[in-house]
Amino acid sequence: MPEQEGGPGHFIQDVIDQDMKLGTYGGRVHTRFPPEPNGYLHIGHAKAICVDFGTAAANGGLCNLRFDDTNPRKEEVEYVDSIKEDVRWLGFDWGDRLFYASDYFGQLYEYALQLIRQGNAYVCDLSQEEIRAYRGTLTEPGRESPYRNRSVAENLDLFQRMRVGEFPDGARVLRAKIDMASPNITMRDPVLYRIQHSTHHRTGDKWCIYPMYDYAHPLSDAIEGITHSICTLEFENNRAFYDWVLAALAIPQPPKQLEFARLYLTHTMTSKRKLKQLIDQGHVSGWDDPRMPTLVGMRRRGHTPEAIREFCDQIGMAKTNSVVSFAQLEYCIREDLNRRCPRVMAVLRPLRAAIVNYPEGQEEEFAVENNPEDPGAGSRPVPFSRTVYIEREDFMEEPPKGFFRLAPGREVRLKGAYYITCQEVIRDPETGAVAELRCTYDPASRGGETPDGRKVRGTLHWVSAAHARPAEVRLYDQLFLTEDPSQGDDFTANLNPASLEVLTGCLVEPGLAGASAGSRFQFLRHGYFCVDPDSTPERLVFNRTVSLRDTWAKVRDR
Ligand code: ATP
Numbered sequence: 001m002p003e004q005e006g007g008p009g010h011f012i013q014d015v016i017d018q019d020m021k022l023g024t025y026g027g028r029v030h031t032r033f034p035p036e037p038n039g040y041l042h043i044g045h046a047k048a049i050c051v052d053f054g055t056a057a058a059n060g061g062l063c064n065l066r067f068d069d070t071n072p073r074k075e076e077v078e079y080v081d082s083i084k085e086d087v088r089w090l091g092f093d094w095g096d097r098l099f100y101a102s103d104y105f106g107q108l109y110e111y112a113l114q115l116i117r118q119g120n121a122y123v124c125d126l127s128q129e130e131i132r133a134y135r136g137t138l139t140e141p142g143r144e145s146p147y148r149n150r151s152v153a154e155n156l157d158l159f160q161r162m163r164v165g166e167f168p169d170g171a172r173v174l175r176a177k178i179d180m181a182s183p184n185i186t187m188r189d190p191v192l193y194r195i196q197h198s199t200h201h202r203t204g205d206k207w208c209i210y211p212m213y214d215y216a217h218p219l220s221d222a223i224e225g226i227t228h229s230i231c232t233l234e235f236e237n238n239r240a241f242y243d244w245v246l247a248a249l250a251i252p253q254p255p256k257q258l259e260f261a262r263l264y265l266t267h268t269m270t271s272k273r274k275l276k277q278l279i280d281q282g283h284v285s286g287w288d289d290p291r292m293p294t295l296v297g298m299r300r301r302g303h304t305p306e307a308i309r310e311f312c313d314q315i316g317m318a319k320t321n322s323v324v325s326f327a328q329l330e331y332c333i334r335e336d337l338n339r340r341c342p343r344v345m346a347v348l349r350p351l352r353a354a355i356v357n358y359p360e361g362q363e364e365e366f367a368v369e370n371n372p373e374d375p376g377a378g379s380r381p382v383p384f385s386r387t388v389y390i391e392r393e394d395f396m397e398e399p400p401k402g403f404f405r406l407a408p409g410r411e412v413r414l415k416g417a418y419y420i421t422c423q424e425v426i427r428d429p430e431t432g433a434v435a436e437l438r439c440t441y442d443p444a445s446r447g448g449e450t451p452d453g454r455k456v457r458g459t460l461h462w463v464s465a466a467h468a469r470p471a472e473v474r475l476y477d478q479l480f481l482t483e484d485p486s487q488g489d490d491f492t493a494n495l496n497p498a499s500l501e502v503l504t505g506c507l508v509e510p511g512l513a514g515a516s517a518g519s520r521f522q523f524l525r526h527g528y529f530c531v532d533p534d535s536t537p538e539r540l541v542f543n544r545t546v547s548l549r550d551t552w553a554k555v556r557d558r
């Protein structure tokens with residue numbers, strides 16, 4: 001487990017330090033990550049995972065993975081499996097502490113009976129709408145339900161009959177009996193149980209009443225011996241009820257709920273419901289579309305767990321909501337990929353260049369360095385022959401000032417190979433477009449070395465026509481055009497119609513032929529790329545993870 005990663009915010013650590021000093025939990029720190037299995041995890045969850053597991057690790061404690069599977073209608077086994085895989089991929093380990101709130105349905109039911117017996121809960125026959133109407137508003141107190149003062153015996157009888165399935169969905173609920181005039185609306189007799197005749201992915205048809213999250217959560221924490229129950233700010237108002245449940249049931253050493261600010265990223269949507277809508281409406285190809293802020297999507301795009309953890313660490317923990325720039329996430333991924341990725345040459349929009357004075361049929365290999373950032377990474381052989389492809393945008397017939405690449409009569413370096421000079425431009429007879437270049441090379445510049453002190457200002461990447469492999473390259477841009485895509489009536493109106501560009505005629509070095517899905521490379525001057533699972537030996541497919549920030553400064557001097 002990465003030590004200290006996602007390091008705790010001061011306000012959370014302060015509480016823990018105080019508990020350590022007072023011996024509140026006998027020196028224990030035990031946290032949990034409690035996802036609802038109703039979708040795939042996204043970058044916001046990554047933050048929560050780093051905080052939950054990171055806080056435990058930083059304090060010599062433990063962190064559980066617990067599925068909050070209290071709503072059988074929305075939850076699926078597919079999501080459970082993906083969540084486990086994603087947490088592991090991020091680099092965290094729950095050991096043998098994988099739990100489900102549904103493991104506790106029996107105990108939660110017993111606790112509910114106890115609350116009824118103590119006069120702390122009652123069965124209410126109001127409909128959902130009536131309950132809402134009776135609840136009041138921020139400025140007006142609520143009204144008591146006419147069923148609020150049922151006897152304990154009647155409540156026990158009705159609740160048990162709810163449990164055995166005598167009533168249809170929505171006919172009755174069990175509610176806590178707290179205070180309909182409380183200034184905190186969540187304390188106005190919140191619902192504890194609802195009737196729902198649905199099959200649960202783990203408990204099958206054993207239950208037709210299901211506990212509400214707000215009731216199940218504090219008790220699941222208590223049952224697992226959680227000490228610090230870290231969650232996001234939207235649960236701040238629920239803390240009073242969290243504490244009420246534990247106090248009403250006289251739980252010893254009750255866990256504490258601590259809230260931190262949710263992560264919001266610019267140009268990004270982090271709501272499972274809305275992400276699912278993007279899939280259902282066909283705006284993206286699935287949960288693992290590389291444009292999605294899901295961990296499966298980011299993984300397919302080429303993001304690394306190390307970079308994501310570093311990002312979560314850098315943004316720290318706040319007590320008020322704020323929005324983090326997507327650029328910061330990209331900065332972290334670049335830093336990480338820069339260290340780890342071998343450099344290779346790939347021509348995304350090829351322009352053919354024949355080197356007319358290079359002997360017909362001759363081939364040679366150049367040793368090209370793999371990573372200038374890492375001298376230990378060595379070099380690889382790259383084949384060269386009489387015809388090469390260069391990037392179309394590296395040639396201009398009438399170059400403007402400041403364009404240092406190839407132009408008629410101009411000499412440039414082919415990275416690691418030779419100096420070449422453009423002698424002639426061949427046009428497509430029909431369209432007049434540049435179809436091919438005729439160039440000459442200087443044999444004295446072998447290996448890209450400078451002959452006789454003659455300097456060139458441009459260094460181009462290239463591939464040998466006889467050796468290059470075809471590839472498809474998928475370029476991505478922000479999925480949303482607006483910084484806050486949730487603005488407006490329909491967030492899908494903010495989608496970027498150009499978020500995906502597929503280039504099919506690309507050519508890459510032959511050494512990439514066997515690259516397996518998930519391998520990552522820096523394509524010189526283009527950015528960082530990752531082999532997509534769609535890739536086959538015949539047709540390589542790459543996703544651009546992120547572009548290089550400053551293409552030219554990096555390559556020109558080498
Ligand atoms: P969503 O709105 O995407 O459904 P959620 O909060 O309902 O998110 P859960 O599965 O209930 O998703 O979340 C599990 C944990 O992840 C919770 O503790 C929640 O607070 C945390 N979490 C979810 N989104 C974020 C976020 N954007 N930033 C930080 N933590 C988050």
Ligand code: MG
Binds near residue numbers: 036
């Ligand atoms: Mg939720």
